[in-house]
Amino acid sequence: MLEAQNLTKQYGDFTALEGLNLQVNPGDIYCLLGANGAGKTTTINLFMGFIAPTSGQVKVNGIAVTTASDATKKHLAYIPENLNLYGNLTGLENLQFFAGLGGDKPGKAKSQDLLRSVGLAENAITKRVSQYSKGMRQKVGIAIAKAKKADHLLLDEPTSGLDPQASNEFAQLLQDMREKEVGILMATHDLFRAKESGTHIGIMKAGKLVHSLESDDITLMELEQLYLETMKADPHAAVSH
Amino acid sequence: MLRLVIKKEFMTALRDVRLQVSGAILIVLMLTAVLVGKQGQKQIQTEREKAQSAMYDTWLNQGEKHPHSAAHYGMFAFKPKPVLSFLDVGLDNYTGVSVFLEAHRQNEVLFSAAQDSNGMTRFGEMTAALILQVLLPLLIIFLTFNIFSREREEGTLRLIHAQGLSMRQLLLGKVWGTYAMVLLIFLPLVLLAYLLLDEQSAQLDSHVTGKFLTLAASYALYFLVFVLLCVLISAFAKNSGVSLLSLLGLWIVACIVLPKATSNLADKVYPTPSQFEFRSTIEEKVENGIDGHNPYDARLASLREATLDQYGVGTIEELPVNWSGIAMQAGEEYTDQVYDHEFSKVEQIFHQQNRVSEWAGFLNPYLAVRNLSMALAGTDFRHHVAFARAAEDYRRAFVKKMNKDMEVNHTPGIAFGDYNVGEEMWSSIAPFAYELPRTATILGQEWRSLAALSLWLVALFLGSFVLAPKIPKL
Numbered sequence: 008m009l010e011a012q013n014l015t016k017q018y019g020d021f022t023a024l025e026g027l028n029l030q031v032n033p034g035d036i037y038c039l040l041g042a043n044g045a046g047k048t049t050t051i052n053l054f055m056g057f058i059a060p061t062s063g064q065v066k067v068n069g070i071a072v073t074t075a076s077d078a079t080k081k082h083l084a085y086i087p088e089n090l091n092l093y094g095n096l097t098g099l100e101n102l103q104f105f106a107g108l109g110g111d112k113p114g115k116a117k118s119q120d121l122l123r124s125v126g127l128a129e130n131a132i133t134k135r136v137s138q139y140s141k142g143m144r145q146k147v148g149i150a151i152a153k154a155k156k157a158d159h160l161l162l163d164e165p166t167s168g169l170d171p172q173a174s175n176e177f178a179q180l181l182q183d184m185r186e187k188e189v190g191i192l193m194a195t196h197d198l199f200r201a202k203e204s205g206t207h208i209g210i211m212k213a214g215k216l217v218h219s220l221e222s223d224d225i226t227l228m229e230l231e232q233l234y235l236e237t238m239k240a241d242p243h244a245a246v247s248h
Numbered sequence: 249m250l251r252l253v254i255k256k257e258f259m260t261a262l263r264d265v266r267l268q269v270s271g272a273i274l275i276v277l278m279l280t281a282v283l284v285g286k287q288g289q290k291q292i293q294t295e296r297e298k299a300q301s302a303m304y305d306t307w308l309n310q311g312e313k314h315p316h317s318a319a320h321y322g323m324f325a326f327k328p329k330p331v332l333s334f335l336d337v338g339l340d341n342y343t344g345v346s347v348f349l350e351a352h353r354q355n356e357v358l359f360s361a362a363q364d365s366n367g368m369t370r371f372g373e374m375t376a377a378l379i380l381q382v383l384l385p386l387l388i389i390f391l392t393f394n395i396f397s398r399e400r401e402e403g404t405l406r407l408i409h410a411q412g413l414s415m416r417q418l419l420l421g422k423v424w425g426t427y428a429m430v431l432l433i434f435l436p437l438v439l440l441a442y443l444l445l446d447e448q449s450a451q452l453d454s455h456v457t458g459k460f461l462t463l464a465a466s467y468a469l470y471f472l473v474f475v476l477l478c479v480l481i482s483a484f485a486k487n488s489g490v491s492l493l494s495l496l497g498l499w500i501v502a503c504i505v506l507p508k509a510t511s512n513l514a515d516k517v518y519p520t521p522s523q524f525e526f527r528s529t530i531e532e533k534v535e536n537g538i539d540g541h542n543p544y545d546a547r548l549a550s551l552r553e554a555t556l557d558q559y560g561v562g563t564i565e566e567l568p569v570n571w572s573g574i575a576m577q578a579g580e581e582y583t584d585q586v587y588d589h590e591f592s593k594v595e596q597i598f599h600q601q602n603r604v605s606e607w608a609g610f611l612n613p614y615l616a617v618r619n620l621s622m623a624l625a626g627t628d629f630r631h632h633v634a635f636a637r638a639a640e641d642y643r644r645a646f647v648k649k650m651n652k653d654m655e656v657n658h659t660p661g662i663a664f665g666d667y668n669v670g671e672e673m674w675s676s677i678a679p680f681a682y683e684l685p686r687t688a689t690i691l692g693q694e695w696r697s698l699a700a701l702s703l704w705l706v707a708l709f710l711g712s713f714v715l716a717p718k719i720p721k722l
Contacts, residue, residue, distance in 0.1 A: 084410070
């Protein structure tokens, strides 16, 4: 389980995240919506231990990230927004390297299967990543995350820059992972994808989680309306569930 | 996991076209420097061997003459060109190559290469040592300046961290991966230089293989220090630009500014007397005695009394031996005593100056490896002094032999021109031979430089261990 308790992150006078309370259970896909600077990436970075919170707690399977960051890593897989892999290595080599760091370096055949399973073209597998498009790099990132077989997946704008087909394939992958009881926390701008793939949706504004609701309780139209209203509204309004 | 990072770092560097080009240029430069250096060393050594042999032949064939005339006729001693000087020419171009050995006088080692060269010599030759000490660290800087900052800028550092790799493991992986690349560039030089250690090399220096391997190991240690330092700085630099500027600044200070400053400081703190002062002091002390209260005439009178007493006679003419031979040898020995006294003072000053540079190795690993390299290559000041001492010992021995012959065989009553000796006497003096110091001796003398490099290494590994968890990930 991913858990944030009264989580706050400040940079000097600027509050990037304020009093966040959040829970992502196995099999949940929690989509965080919000404009740029709303605190989505800060939330992901805090869960990943890339930055330390100013106050509050962040836990992965009950382990506090602040005190045992390295121990939480085996439970987490991560895909950043702009996945820049090593251009001088092939997709296959990148996968084997990063998956190996995760503790279980897959063999060549298994790695190729993984890359095929995320939709990477056969002839791209042994090409150097410097020749890849953003979508192709993102697919390698997904394969890396899949190879890790972690309990939780944290995604920072994963479909940004993907073509519709790749985006659709990606949504299918999320469903596959959900069926395997993987808990997913995804920061995204894509309302449609959040509604289609997510089990829970959170709307953030100015470092606060303003709305947190179940995906089944709202239609895409209503979500869009709520999102637009939230963006216009006072950021200090209370959280609605 | 560590092995994975090492392999990745090595592979990415190996596939980087910029590094392929710069690495290839450096390898070509190194191999050229080694080949040209070896050819030069071999040619010079052959010339010196021929000259030494020709001088000895001249000595043997000088014809019949009085032994004291032969002591003045003298001979030259040529400094062997150390085998490993083809890797590090050190001070060899400035310290002179030969010394004229004659009675009564300790001459200087003269005819340095720098005397016959134009001002360009001051800028140094393109030797393997220069490339290894100065240019290879520059390549290390280009290999490492963005080794962390680029990962941070491109976001791969976050992905690595997310995979559970600790910063300590990552830092060590990057260090060993880069180091493997540096060794790959260094290896052709080591192999070529090893292959060039021919029969002449072994004859000239029987310990040359041990010295060469120690030299190669010292450079390997130096590169590891530099790699560690560069990777650590890159890990904490805000961005690649800051990292590059910091490392280049460090390189300029370590390889250009500090060595010059150290040498100026040593010269200022421990000034050396001029050649004129040195010679004048010797002449003055020979004339008036080391303590200034034992003049030449009094010493001679005292010797005369002692000799007359020893033989139980009243006058020099009654002596069964040649008084001039005894007096000359006594004069030689007193001059030697004065010379040793004064030379040891100057030598002490030079050693103090060198010591400043050796201690400075604890501040600057470049100085540590430079001192070690010159010492192992046989081109440092200690080697020069060792040669000068060997030549002086040889001079004393042959002059003593001439004086002794004069004392015993040129008995009173025989006119100077009537007593001559020939080839039998000349050939009793063996040709000048000088054995270079052993590896253990050199390492014993250079313990500060060795300790400095080792301390740098330990400190940097400890620093890496402590600081690695604090490396910024974003």
